Amino acid sequence: MCTFALVEWTEGSDKGLRSILPIDCVRDFHEENYLNGDEKTPEEFLVEWRHGRKGANKQWPVYQARIIKVAKWEKSLKRVLCEMETNDEADTTKRVTKPNWQYVDSDEEEEEKGPAKKRAHLDEEERPISKKKAQARCHRFGQSKAVKSMSGNNNG
Numbered sequence: 001m002c003t004f005a006l007v008e009w010t011e012g013s014d015k016g017l018r019s020i021l022p023i024d025c026v027r028d029f030h031e032e033n034y035l036n037g038d039e040k041t042p043e044e045f046l047v048e049w050r051h052g053r054k055g056a057n058k059q060w061p062v063y064q065a066r067i068i069k070v071a072k073w074e075k076s077l078k079r080v081l082c083e084m085e086t087n088d089e090a091d092t093t094k095r096v097t098k099p100n101w102q103y104v105d106s107d108e109e110e111e112e113k114g115p116a117k118k119r120a121h122l123d124e125e126e127r128p129i130s131k132k133k134a135q136a137r138c139h140r141f142g143q144s145k146a147v148k149s150m151s152g153n154n155n156g
Helices: 031-036 074-093 106-113 131-141 144-151
Strands: 004-009 018-022 044-048 062-071
Touching (some): 004 044, 018 074
Antiparallel strands (some): 004 018, 004 062, 044 062
16 A cells, blocks of 8 residues: 655646655555556646645645656655656766867867868978077077067167
């Protein structure tokens, strides 16, 4: 004999959330028909929410819910609920995976990025040279005036 039900609310502000309730909160629920998979058993049931105070008409608020599982012990339903919640979190929080760049072949990497942009290749003479490299070149070739003119000092 089952005494608890794991339900998923299908209406109201708690739509999509799950709760564990005593089976007597579910109206017109017949355990034998549900467990045997009777076709006449409805998919959704009216469930009394027995927390807090009763409404103005001395009745519990009633919402529609879908029964996920019934069990004799509440602990077994808590375990099922915990598994369902961890699976839901894993599905929603999974990131898009990108392959590690260290293990990707260079051919695959180019395909993923698309065609590389072509860079204009400059001749050796047209490339910009740092000040230190210019000084080193001039010193080697004895062109100290060229370095001074590049640095902006025209004191020569």
